Amino acid sequence: MPAMNMIQALNSALDVMLGRDPNVLTFGEDAGYFGGVFRVTDGLQKKYGLTRCFDAPISEGGMIATAIGMASYGLRPVVEIQFADYIYPGYDQIVSEAAKLRYRSAGDFTAPLTIRTPYGGGIFGGQTHSQSPEALFTHVAGLKTVIPSTPYDAKGLLIGAIEDDDPVIFLEPKRIYNGPFDGHHDRPVQPWSKHPASEVPDGHYAIPLGKAAVRREGGDVTVLAYGTMVHVALAAAEEAQIDAEVIDLRTLVPVDIEAIVASVEKTGRCVIVHEATRTSGYGAELSALVQEHCFWHLEAPIERVTGWDTPYPHAFEWQYFPGPARVVDALRRVMER
Amino acid sequence: MPAMNMIQALNSALDVMLGRDPNVLTFGEDAGYFGGVFRVTDGLQKKYGLTRCFDAPISEGGMIATAIGMASYGLRPVVEIQFADYIYPGYDQIVSEAAKLRYRSAGDFTAPLTIRTPYGGGIFGGQTHSQSPEALFTHVAGLKTVIPSTPYDAKGLLIGAIEDDDPVIFLEPKRIYNGPFDGHHDRPVQPWSKHPASEVPDGHYAIPLGKAAVRREGGDVTVLAYGTMVHVALAAAEEAQIDAEVIDLRTLVPVDIEAIVASVEKTGRCVIVHEATRTSGYGAELSALVQEHCFWHLEAPIERVTGWDTPYPHAFEWQYFPGPARVVDALRRVMER
Amino acid sequence: MKNRAPLSLHIPVPEHRPGDAPDFSDLKLPEAGAVACPKIDAKPRQMSDLAFSLIRVLDGEGRAVGEWNPKLDAETLRRGLKHMLLVRVFDDRMYRAQRQGKTSFYMKCTGEEAIAIAQAAALEPTDMCFPSYRQQGLLIARGYPLVAMMCQIYSNAQDPIKGRQLPIMYSSREYGFFTISGNLGTQLPQAVGWAMASAYKGDDRIAAGWIGEGTTAEGDFHYACTFASVYRAPVILNVVNNQWAISTFQGIAGGEQATFAARGIGYGLPALRVDGNDFLAVYAATRWAAERARANLGATLIEHYTYRAEGHSTSDDPGRYRPQDEAKAWPLGDPIARLKQHLILLGEWSDEQHETALKEAQEQVRTANKEAEASGVLGSGSIPSVKTMFEDVYKEMPWHLRRQRQQMGV
Amino acid sequence: MKNRAPLSLHIPVPEHRPGDAPDFSDLKLPEAGAVACPKIDAKPRQMSDLAFSLIRVLDGEGRAVGEWNPKLDAETLRRGLKHMLLVRVFDDRMYRAQRQGKTSFYMKCTGEEAIAIAQAAALEPTDMCFPSYRQQGLLIARGYPLVAMMCQIYSNAQDPIKGRQLPIMYSSREYGFFTISGNLGTQLPQAVGWAMASAYKGDDRIAAGWIGEGTTAEGDFHYACTFASVYRAPVILNVVNNQWAISTFQGIAGGEQATFAARGIGYGLPALRVDGNDFLAVYAATRWAAERARANLGATLIEHYTYRAEGHSTSDDPGRYRPQDEAKAWPLGDPIARLKQHLILLGEWSDEQHETALKEAQEQVRTANKEAEASGVLGSGSIPSVKTMFEDVYKEMPWHLRRQRQQMGV
Ligand SMILES: Cc1ncc(C[n+]2csc(CCOP(=O)(O)OP(=O)(O)O)c2C)c(N)n1
Ligand SMILES: Cc1ncc(C[n+]2csc(CCOP(=O)(O)OP(=O)(O)O)c2C)c(N)n1
Ligand SMILES: [Mg+2]
Numbered sequence A, B: 001m002p003a004m005n006m007i008q009a010l011n012s013a014l015d016v017m018l019g020r021d022p023n024v025l026t027f028g029e030d031a032g033y034f035g036g037v038f039r040v041t042d043g044l045q046k047k048y049g050l051t052r053c054f055d056a057p058i059s060e061g062g063m064i065a066t067a068i069g070m071a072s073y074g075l076r077p078v079v080e081i082q083f084a085d086y087i088y089p090g091y092d093q094i095v096s097e098a099a100k101l102r103y104r105s106a107g108d109f110t111a112p113l114t115i116r117t118p119y120g121g122g123i124f125g126g127q128t129h130s131q132s133p134e135a136l137f138t139h140v141a142g143l144k145t146v147i148p149s150t151p152y153d154a155k156g157l158l159i160g161a162i163e164d165d166d167p168v169i170f171l172e173p174k175r176i177y178n179g180p181f182d183g184h185h186d187r188p189v190q191p192w193s194k195h196p197a198s199e200v201p202d203g204h205y206a207i208p209l210g211k212a213a214v215r216r217e218g219g220d221v222t223v224l225a226y227g228t229m230v231h232v233a234l235a236a237a238e239e240a241q242i243d244a245e246v247i248d249l250r251t252l253v254p255v256d257i258e259a260i261v262a263s264v265e266k267t268g269r270c271v272i273v274h275e276a277t278r279t280s281g282y283g284a285e286l287s288a289l290v291q292e293h294c295f296w297h298l299e300a301p302i303e304r305v306t307g308w309d310t311p312y313p314h315a316f317e318w319q320y321f322p323g324p325a326r327v328v329d330a331l332r333r334v335m336e337r
Numbered sequence C, D: 001m002k003n004r005a006p007l008s009l010h011i012p013v014p015e016h017r018p019g020d021a022p023d024f025s026d027l028k029l030p031e032a033g034a035v036a037c038p039k040i041d042a043k044p045r046q047m048s049d050l051a052f053s054l055i056r057v058l059d060g061e062g063r064a065v066g067e068w069n070p071k072l073d074a075e076t077l078r079r080g081l082k083h084m085l086l087v088r089v090f091d092d093r094m095y096r097a098q099r100q101g102k103t104s105f106y107m108k109c110t111g112e113e114a115i116a117i118a119q120a121a122a123l124e125p126t127d128m129c130f131p132s133y134r135q136q137g138l139l140i141a142r143g144y145p146l147v148a149m150m151c152q153i154y155s156n157a158q159d160p161i162k163g164r165q166l167p168i169m170y171s172s173r174e175y176g177f178f179t180i181s182g183n184l185g186t187q188l189p190q191a192v193g194w195a196m197a198s199a200y201k202g203d204d205r206i207a208a209g210w211i212g213e214g215t216t217a218e219g220d221f222h223y224a225c226t227f228a229s230v231y232r233a234p235v236i237l238n239v240v241n242n243q244w245a246i247s248t249f250q251g252i253a254g255g256e257q258a259t260f261a262a263r264g265i266g267y268g269l270p271a272l273r274v275d276g277n278d279f280l281a282v283y284a285a286t287r288w289a290a291e292r293a294r295a296n297l298g299a300t301l302i303e304h305y306t307y308r309a310e311g312h313s314t315s316d317d318p319g320r321y322r323p324q325d326e327a328k329a330w331p332l333g334d335p336i337a338r339l340k341q342h343l344i345l346l347g348e349w350s351d352e353q354h355e356t357a358l359k360e361a362q363e364q365v366r367t368a369n370k371e372a373e374a375s376g377v378l379g380s381g382s383i384p385s386v387k388t389m390f391e392d393v394y395k396e397m398p399w400h401l402r403r404q405r406q407q408m409g410v
């Protein structure tokens, strides 16, 4: 099996789906001839032709609106939003239309579209190339929100998302496009090829939405994470030398509540990690769910390790990024209790 | 002191501020000559002239964008969005611009604007006239989110919001514009005039943002609510005959953490009530905050009573609306623990 | 610069307000038949004058004149007239139903019937419509059951969309009628996307979308025009300029400075401005745009110039912001009366026939309403099963919705 | 309909791609001086041809010709030339700084210098600018310290915006330069709002906003045009058509079907299309629009037709999507060379003076950069105090941010 980085894995997922299903097409800003600023659609226009993979006007609202129209016709469009920070002009079409089409028409019309977009920090992108807006989608009934953390999952989940009959927000942790990142920015960059999850089958395989993955088994504390933070959490668990169980949620809505409850009931402790700003972040929902389902098992307060409640400041990339040190502190705090 | 309903109180707040400060102006769809579909700006164009209170194109994005430009000039614009359900076309300007102007320019430019908009259900408005989107704003650093529950507070908080130097999302519980509503839709409608909080001074007074109000003192359980749900919670407390302390948050961000902690440390129990859909609603943040600050005081799981995770269905107004019966059940559950 | 007058802010205001006598005397209208009809493959720039003029076919006497005359057979004209009558009768009945407390809300299209009815006639039944809430005529012209419309309005157990939406927010894939959104304008770029998909698949169906003149200020209008122009989508973009957006006159949407049709010019789209109360003119313009779209020549923007004869909705009282009876003064008249006059002039119709047709329409609506009310009206009688409240959020119900349904005890 | 060709989806493609020889031969350009200059109070419809033509003043020999010739004195011209030189030298230096790893990102405006520099000269220093990231020339023409720009680019302790933003996202209220947003287009309707406020206050300052041709597809462009038209805002709306949006050619933004200036017609805005590489034409058009705005006649849309001579940013390699050296083939040449030629023709400039001016610019930039680097570059040297990371989110720091700052241990 070839070793792929996350970009190649995502490209392979699109390649497979364009090859299998004539109703799949993809478009976005610079996504056609050039293949996308992150190269995820590289080569697809050449291989499948102008109308299967093309450039779009700089109009996130227009892209998502036309994709909804295409989906209502019967296609399965995949829209690339160049950075998650730029998805807001399309927010009305996502929230008021894509998310509600099936419900308001009692299933008469549906919107099986996938919106792919790179998110997250760690790349010195400043406040408009580093955002983590997942909670703005998890609050919206009718949407599914997916975030992969490895090349293998990226391909399987993207295929799962495209084949899903509901609208999916597919957030790609751009910091780990080219290699896993545990938050130690001062250490040499690792390529994916050294990581087992870079072994990606060429053909079709789908990872069902709604299923989490236990990345590290442990008995003392449960760490809930997704995207880049999965790797940070794993590093922190090692460094803290705490028997932590690290769960990669993979799908935020619908979330894999069984996996979460099973783990927290076992460990009695929980740390939630995300890059997004803290207040009303998805960590709040996870914290509420855990205490609702596992209250009598909790031996310490649930901790949230998150981005600060500020925009992402260019000069303070690593002071803002919730790195392993902060996760280690949180793990120690919950264990002390 | 005149008895005012919430519409009159809001109108009075705008009247006072237009009279005091030539830099205050207000505009919105149908807000000029006609005085707004809910009559909140009634008479203001006649009194202050065309340029102080005027009609706007049907362009929430354009209204908020131009208001930001006006605010950066030095004005204090008050924008009316006809229904909160229609604010999304302006979401990018709110999140990417109004919320970030001060930070990204290090205070060189600021956006002291107020966005007023009616929200919430209970009026058979269907899924596009009943939404409660507060959590989509509480997650955004740089925004303040305010929700009044009485005429007195509506005026004082709106003046506080207009005088505040940061952008404020001011959500008006339209179900209680004309009278308090405790969720008993089968009982005769009460006018505000029978309620003490309808005594509203004519002149200027401001309620500082960030301060909650204890609406009912109690020792057994803390109920956190805002807007219409404050009245539902008060009714539920009576009906359950439980010694519940009902806190009206009034400002969601920055939230009055001291009031919350003081109460929950006293009661050891907490029920959170809001109309918005449950998953990633503001109740999740409240739940997370309470268990982080009061973990060792909690004697029962924190309960959330919220709207279901569906759009607001026209035929099921009262099955969807989180009425007193559901709050009573929650109060009983937490007390049984 | 200092010795120049200070800047001042311009706020557009309509010429007449309550208390004034309605007066359209300074409205300049070209004669019927005055506007030339270009070939469907003509270059948009060569026809940009059409955006500032007005395509009219029926003249004051009810004659059909000029190059845009679609020369329709009497049968088609009679069908159109009957459909317009049916829409008006339906609107009156449902308006009363709301006043009687049988539902929460209703919206009429009185005075604008020609637009949806003539366009439905000019389009193929398989073409896809993305309407606003004022194109109920499309469903009626396509033969959608009145009972189904009424059950939607009553949110009763027979409501095809299970009581999920506000009255008049119909949806019917089968009849090529896209689920109506309460959010203005969103459907227009969706129509463009549907049309792009049709072209992508080598289909022959085109799409049409409708918004009001007030809604042109939304970004969605701009998205629709941009994508339709760039990808030459086979779509007709209709702007129904009934001159009012609730209480707000068209000047606040930009109507003071240019026509709404003129917006098309900047995108290189053919832009037609049509007398929206003239069944023949609306039919001809729509037919022209449809042929152009089917010939892979791309999209057309059509402004339908009309007047909203009644309130915005049952929640609105136009007497508070515009002169009483302004509707009666509207120089382009009533679409039903004008088509009737034309048919009578042709010797294809009579007052007696008209009376009969009206009675038939009333009877049809009465019967349908009886049946609909039998299934219940809002707040009394049958309603959809509460269980269904949790369905269709997703294709399969996830755990959290199943759990919430249990908490609901259903 | 069945016997007609099936529909097909049109995807615009540029004429030339890597490997092709650059070729602009089928570009039709009117002669310099060919376009008439209307009075500032002329009706937009009477000047709609301007949107499809091109205002040019400098001809091939460097003569200034035609009605649009602003007849500037030699001193103004020399200042403009020196400012353009300074911008280009500054860009080259900062581009190298990024390549040397001293910062994360940089964007040049090479080939587009005339736009910001001529417009800064045509506007009053107190007029408010809402730029995109390609109008660094505005700051330079207004005398903003180069060191401050460089400290922003290096995110060091002297960065006026405390390291909060990506390089080149300058902000200076004092110099009438609005804080640049990473989100495209948002500043254009904000400029309209600022202009409305100025008119509301009876001020005499006008506003100007800039976006690229690709950004016209955003809703913000439509909002800006709509509000500017409806409220007659004293604002100049500039679309810089450099023909590329990163890798995407202008056809994907609608440039295949019409000009970007033509968008103004539908809003009833005067729409000028200008040779963006012609200092005199840009100056004249801007002056015309500014006078019109100050006379309470409202907004003007200006398309500056130019060519993005280099990569989109330091992250971009144009060789991957367009022919090598296409810039050199651009028929409207280089704005610096053209103004230089004009000044020499006037006898007001010489190659020697040009050499000296260039050296002075290089010296000025070198000195400034020394000073800036002394305060640190990205990742080494001084940075703003970490405490400041939590400031300016709100005017007063709320409890949760104070708490987070404590957790951070600062
Ligand atoms: C996005 C959005 N903003 C505001 C509204 C509230 N609203 C409903 S109808 C209407 C007026 C629409 O006027 P117009 O577009 O001219 O259509 P008409 O009603 O005249 O047919 C408004 C402002 C809405 N439904 N959606
Ligand atoms: C809302 C938004 N969408 C996408 C981007 C990513 N982006 C940055 S620059 C750019 C191209 C802009 O092209 P144009 O408007 O022509 O300006 P130019 O760079 O040519 O000056 C894109 C797509 C963004 N910054 N903001
Ligand atoms: Mg209208």
Ligand SMILES: [Mg+2]
Pocket: D212, D213, D214, D240, D241, D242, D243, D244, D245, D246, D308
């Ligand atoms: Mg460009």
